[in-house]
Amino acid sequence: MKVPVKVDGRELTLSNLDKVLYPDNGFTKAEIIDYYSRIAPVLLPHLQGRPLTVKRFPNGVTGQSFFEKNAPDHTPDWVRRVNLPAPGSTKNRETIDFAVVEDLPTLVYYANLAALELHVPQWRVDDDGQALPPDTLVFDLDPGAPASIVECTRVALMLRDVLKAEGLTALPKTSGSKGMQLYADWDCREEPSAYAKRLAQLLEKEHPDQVVSVMTKKARPGKVFIDWSQNNPAKTTVAPYSLRAKDRPTVSTPLTWKEVEGCEHPDDLVFTAPDVLARVEKHGDLFRRA
Template sequence: MTPITSVAGRRLALSNLEKVLYPADGFTKGEVLHYYATVADVLLPHLRDRAVSFLRYPDGAAGQVFFTKNVPPGTPEWVTKAQVTRSDGTARMVVVQDLPSLMWAANLVAEFHTHQWTTAAPDLADRLVLDLDPGAPAGIAECCRVALWLRERLAADGIEAYVKTSGAKGLHLLAPVRDASPDRVSAYARRLAVDAEAALPGLAVHRMNRALRPGKVFVDWSQNAARKTTAAPYTLRARPEPTVSTPVSWQEVAQCREGLVFRAGDVVRRVEEYGDLLAPLFEAGRAGTVPQG
């Protein structure tokens, strides 16, 4: 029997709570739901007003993994939806605005991925993102070196960057920006990646060609395109263990603690101690101006 619970006045059917989704440490679906309920206060601001894509893994990362961008069948009427323009037309996507919507979405067993713009202003990016993806044998230490260089490069243009782990192998740099189209932000992000490769020729690469990436950090600038999404802060990832895309401090990046890998329990403790290290993304006056190309 599927248990029914009430979340902020909304009735939700939560299924298969004992199902093990992360076999490496026995982490169950019930624990996934508990994690999201616990971090909701810091996660929701990063989802609110943004169309969400779900990378679903209902049987764990070793099972079928697939993207869901359109509103899934059976979505409750009280979950917010938005019309999103794509190159092939328009689509209806979910917008996770509140705790009941978050818990309904978490019950799907999914990573949360968001655009760099809000549904209220889809023609204006309010975030710049750079995804640092190491090619073996490069790892997190190399990502940290590239991240520190990019932080200074952005600061030279008056843009303040913040950082989180990807929850997989690398790091994500995020910066609040204003008054720029996704195309303009994408072009600027590409220039940053090119500059990183020029300044760190044995370490960074801006091209997507996988033959160029072993031993280097790919500075993926492409996720600033209007159609692209990036794993949201605090989302669990479809990995063997319940790793999380976790905000970190620049001091931690400078020290580059071995692995910089955080699991769900680690993140709960970090939130209790530090709050949301990405909270400045929402502060008035923080957003920088993207230079013209």
């Protein structure tokens, strides 16, 4: 069933609104569109100017999924697109037409495509669609079992202090999966991946029983891998407030440092779409930067 709607003056056709995309708790496409529509005021600023990569789940989180960087030809002409070089493209493209989500109609359009996950790089484009220098530094904290997000919080606190000593203010969020991420405004003092790698190696040297800075799987059990490589301009990280394709409609959720300090059990930092809407109503955007 298709439903024509008008969103901020744009005409869209929504489809299969009763389709269940999270079978374990019956979360439907209509609820996904509702979540993204209601979270838009705090989500859109974090997508502004950032070329979009989506992970789509047409048949729900238990079905086949695929990443989509290139905005197809049938994308509405009112969706902003930027043409950028695509080094290492798996489809041998020299350039890719990326969508940039900057308004509610575009966000609803992608939600209707079952684009559950929204991923963006640590840099933006200018008004002419040209890539700007990175403005964000990110550390992705990935626990190796039996470690969990609890261990990630301990490492996050160490990393917060190291960054503070470097004159950088870190903001924490969950990944919406098993780990978490720290973001900081970036001043381009040096190449961001090299800088992040150096800090990760420093913490690994100081806390070898807790931290690892290499991707090698055999080095990671019981430790937290500080993934510094997310700062590579070709890579993306899940956006704040994006849904994740897990059993439940969990969200990559901005945190307070008090929550990080007080985490004692993995469930302490699991938030679903309804939880996050309530958090934003209470706290506003915890990821808003001055």
